[in-house]
Every structure is written in C-alpha cells, then in structure tokens.
Amino acid sequence: MTENYRQKLLFKLDQGKSRLCVGLDSDSQKIPLFFGDEIVDRVFLFNKAIIDSTHDLAVAFKLNPTFYLELGKAGLDIIKKTTDYIRSVDKMMPIITDSKLSEFGRGGDAMVTFYKNLGFDALMVVPWFGTDLYDSLTNFDKDLGIIIHAHDSNPSCVQVQDLMTDKGTKVYEQVILDVINKYDVVKQNIFFEAPATYPEALDRIRELAGENEPIIIAGIGPQGGDIEAIRRNAGKDGKRIFANSSRGIIFSGLGSENIESYQKLVRDQAIAVNKSLF
C-alpha cells in the first residue's frame, strides 16, 4: 500500500528539519541553455538538477502546471517524468500540483483523474463554487489531498477574500468555517493554504484550522511575506507549517556557467531559505 498525501507530509514534517516546499515553476524561457539542447529535455533536466540538489532539504515539491502546459502537450510529458523522478528519488516525498482547480461534479472527477495520472498526491483548489466542489472531490478520491486557498497572497485577493460579510466573518474565514463545519478534514484529507503576505489572515487560519493541521504558506521570497508570522504559527511542536518557494530557489543559480555550479547555488539558497523559516 502506498501512503497518501497526509501520511507522506506528516512523515516529512515530523522529522522537524525542514519547512521548505520547493516550487518547480520551471519557466522554459528562463532556463539556461546548458541544461539541454532541446526544450523538452532541457526543462526536465533542469527539474532533475533542482530535485537532485534539494530533495533532502525539502518536505514537499510543488509543480505549477501552467508553466508546463504553456508548452502544449510536451509539457504534460515533462510533468509526468518529473513526478516519476521525484518518486524514484524519495517515495515518501509529497508532490503537490498548484492547479487552482475549480471544477466539480463530473468535470471535477475528470480533473482529479488527470492530476492523479500525472503523479500528484495533492491538488490546490479555488473555493469560488462553494462546498459543492469539495463534496465531489472528496467523494471521488479519498486519498487525494485537497488544499484550499481561502486567502491568497496576491495584492488584489483582498477585493474578494478579505471583505467583511454581514455575518461578521470575512469571506476567507467563512470559506474555512464552511469546510470545518461540514467535513472531517483529517479523514477527508482537506488542508489549508495561508499567505505570509497577510500575517493577520495567517494567524486566523491557524486559529481556525487548529494546531495539528499542516498549513502550506504562500508569499515568501519575492512577494515579501512575513517570516515571523510563519514562525509563530508553526503549530504543534513547531512541525505543522511549511512554505513554498519557487523562483527564489530554482532560479538562484542564474549567472553560473554550468549545471554543477548552478546546482551548488540552488542548494545553498535552499539551505538559507529553509533556515530562515525557523
């Protein structure tokens, strides 16, 4: 039997050594040519190099499918090869897709099938459609991790998510309350994302989710998130939080001349980012 997302993630977090999720937002435009002559090979070999130099420092990997789907069908092959590779290196490594899914019903089932086949353990969802979305996702696949974006990290998300409703709760709080009131998040593999760029929202999401729930953080690095807010919301034994860093790590090797020196810079950066999160 293979472990599900929750089991894999807790296994990693419980080691207490890392709070880092490495985001493979592998923008083909930015990848140095020395990674490979042909674009599809180049993107995969880039991912492989990043995975090789960071997997022992990370609690999870996250792939943003957009950067791959932009390459059309070849992008799908790269995603699959990448998740296969991660699994071959460390079968307990959780792999998340930053898919921002908002399909439900039969369309949601189809989407889940798609991402499962690509090798993902968990997917991120945008809650705009309400709880119908989680109903169909949790019914379709009990092992799949569903990570709910109640409050994002971008500037304009407050135009919707931070609005104070006439019930006296903010929209993002209501999203989480709807989930908590309706589901057993542990049994149904539901998780929350929280933004380091909005420390108050992060505090509140931790409060609502409880100390024992793993929270994935967005918005560190270039987005300038509040690291202190991450530390104070680390949860039970300081082992229930982890932050995604993408560009800030995977492109930290730019300027180097070959794969080896690129990898060294990436590894140093991953160590530094992880350290900063404690």
Add this chain to the structure above:
Amino acid sequence: MFSQRLNQQILQKNSRLCVGLDPRLEWIPDDITNKARKKYGDTLKAAGAAVLAFNQEVIDLIAPYVAVVKPQIAFYEQYGVSGLDAFQKTINYAKEKGLLVVADAKRGDIDSTAQAYANSLLGKTNVFGAKKSIYDVDCLTVNPFLGEDSLVPFINTCREYGKGIFILAKTSNPGSKDIQDLKVKGKTITMLIADIVNKYATEQLDEFGYSNIGVVAGATFPKEAKILRKKLAHSIFLVPGFGAQGGETQQLKSFFNQDGLGAIVNASRSITYPNGKLGKDYKKVIEQAVIQNVKEINKII
C-alpha cells in the same frame, strides 16, 4: 473582436445556443469507439481518437444551427496527452466549420501564472523569440476569486488579440451560495464582482454595443441575472445550467437584453447525449436536440 464575431453569428444563424462539448467515452456510440479501439487498442490514444471522431461528427451536425461551442478542458485532460490532442484538434475543427470556441477552463491565478494561461489559451506563447499560437480559442472562462489583478492579464490579452472572457460571476450550482451570495454591506459578492467587471466591460464596444468582457450567470438563478443584466448592459452572459441542470425557458428572459442579444445559453449533455448512451440513430438524435433547443430558447426573444 470576439463579441462582434459572436453577435454576427448569432444573428446570422438566429441561434443563442452554445453547445458544450464534454466528451464521455461511455456514451459515445459504439461504432465510433470500436473503430478507435481496433486501431489503437484499449489505450488513452484510442480514447482521444474516439473523442475527436465523435466531436467532429457533432460539429458537422450542429454547425448549421449554432454560433458557438464550449469544450470543457477537464473532460479532455483526463485522457492525458491524447486528450489534449483531441482538445486541440476539436478546437481547430470547430473553427474550420465557422464556429466560435469558448474554452471552459475556469482559470484563476496570479500575475505570471495567469499570463501563461492567457498565452496558451487566448494569445501566443513566446518560444525562443517566436510567438506561437497554442490552443488559440476565441474566449475563456475565468475565476474571479483572486481579485482584479488575476483578471487583468486575461483582459490585456483579450485586448491585444481581440479575444473574450467570461468571468464566473454567478455559477449555476446550488453551492454557489456559499461564497457568491455572501453579503457585504447588503451587496452580494457576485454584485461586487460585477462592479469590477463593468469597469472593463465599458472600455471597448463592438458595433452592437457589446464588450469582449462577459460573465457567467447560471440559468438556475434568474433573479440574480435580472440585477446583473441591469448592471452589465454591455456584457455577454454565458448561461450554464439550462436543460440538464433544470433551468426553465421562461426564466431565460432576464439574461437577455431587449435587442435579443447579450446571452448565449449553454447545453451540453442535453444536446450531445440527450438520453445517455447514444445508439445507431445518434445523428438524428443530436440534430433534433440541437434544432429543438435553438427553437426553445428563441421563444423568449
């Protein structure tokens, strides 16, 4: 621009129906699936080939009667690369037959990610200095939950390439009340989104007075549609939830403007699989369904 082309087609064909192309392998006629399985075995490739062959048949049947089709990307992605291949070829085929294509992908993401989605679906992707069209659909559905800056990359791409978007203002599912109906100082989130949309939907209008920036308004919520219609005079509404999801014809009135334009009503299953699994007479069944639905919607015009 998108709205202009759509409105011209609507008037020319006197049709306000949008046909959803949501392939379900299990309902496609055996003749078509067997052919694909014979050629490729029981593989994803066969699935993709069957989906494409079926879609081409459907497009041939419906093209005289409708202006626009809406493939939902999830139904294609589930078959992996072969599914996306079928998605791409379905889009190309529909365009060859003079149909407009709305990709139902419900994208909602931030800055560079949103831009990448906009590139692959609506605009062009930069591949080593050369700009290449990938899917090149006419219009896309977009999720507004991340606020205005998640919409702007799509809006800019629409402006540059003369494409359109439908922003999910009020979806047709019952659970849409959970978030979209939350009230802020007496106003629902749906209406607050509409205020944002309207800023952009008044910028550039076609000869009929419509914008490339439209909204999704579920057929199941005619009251909301009435208010949205007043607020967003220049936006075209994409109306899901008619037919299979139980929306009624008379209620569709509030989605249209006085000029008989301003909305396209989507029907998927009720056109392509009106009775579930299709039999040998599927061509007749689909053609009848499309003619009947076009007529039904036109009753209220």
